[in-house]
Amino acid sequence: EAxxxxxxxxxxxxxxxxxxxxxxxxxxxTSVYWYQQALGxxxxxxxxxxxxxxxxxGNFPPRFSGRQFPNYxxxxxxxxLELEDSALYLCASRFWTGxxxxxxxxxxxxxxxx
Amino acid sequence: EDKVVQxxxxxxxxxxxxxxxxxxxxxxxxxxxxxxxxxxKAPTFLFMLTSSGIEKKSGRLSSILDKxxxxxxxxxxxxxxxxxxxxxxxxxxxxxxxxxxxxxxxxP
Numbered sequence: 001e002a003x004x005x006x007x008x009x010x011x012x013x014x015x016x017x018x019x020x021x022x023x024x025x026x027x028x029x030t031s032v033y034w035y036q037q038a039l040g041x042x043x044x045x046x047x048x049x050x051x052x053x054x055x056x057x058g059n060f061p062p063r064f065s066g067r068q069f070p071n072y073x074x075x076x077x078x079x080x081l082e083l084e085d086s087a088l089y090l091c092a093s094r095f096w097t098g099x100x101x102x103x104x105x106x107x108x109x110x111x112x113x114x
Numbered sequence: 115e116d117k118v119v120q121x122x123x124x125x126x127x128x129x130x131x132x133x134x135x136x137x138x139x140x141x142x143x144x145x146x147x148x149x150x151x152x153x154x155k156a157p158t159f160l161f162m163l164t165s166s167g168i169e170k171k172s173g174r175l176s177s178i179l180d181k182x183x184x185x186x187x188x189x190x191x192x193x194x195x196x197x198x199x200x201x202x203x204x205x206x207x208x209x210x211x212x213x214x215x216x217x218x219x220x221x222p
Contacts, residue, residue: 042202042212042214048209056209088155094210097162099164101145101206102148103204105157107155108155
């Protein structure tokens with residue numbers, strides 16, 4: 001079974017540009033979570049999509065947005081990039097174990113803003 | 115405000131040592147607590163805990179949850195250099211909230 005996939009692996013942008021990151025969940029999983037992990041910091045929750053809708057978002061400005069497609073893959077868009085947006089962006093796929101939810105992570109996209 | 119606090123933030127041990135990592139939480143609607151190991155990029159799943167007092171074990175790693183005192187511990191016995199990583203604790207309520215992690219370094 002294929003795991004969570006993310007693309008691109010690395011992305012270099014300049015300040016003010018826009019970045020688009022992509023994620024495909026494990027087949028059959030309908031929920032996708034996005035996290036930001038800046039250097040030296042823990043995972044910060046960004047966005048949660050389920051069944052094509054945004055269900056929750058973390059404490060990030062509106063220039064962080066995304067969407068989920070009918071095949072449950074997801075896109076994270078970051079507009080008007082700032083230097084502090086440089087981070088590892090992780091996507092996770094969620095599934096119900098029968099008792100609780102578990103999340104499995106993709107390999108991440110390393111975004112560098114110069 | 116929901117929060118997950120891990121301690122220590124950083125730990126350096128020698129091979130063969132036993133370590134205990136701590137995770138305390140204050141969240142509403144607690145459903146489960148998860149431990150992850152993060153080496154280079156993607157965190158990899160270790161354990162999911164939902165019930166108090168039931169130890170989960172996988173090789174040299176074990177974990178237990180105390181829902182009364184709102185904490186969990188992750189034990190690693192006979193540590194190896196390959197155990198060097200960031201260990202993340204996450205609590206699931208309505209979404210997944212992560213602690214800052216404990217950076218474990220195991221020296222030969």
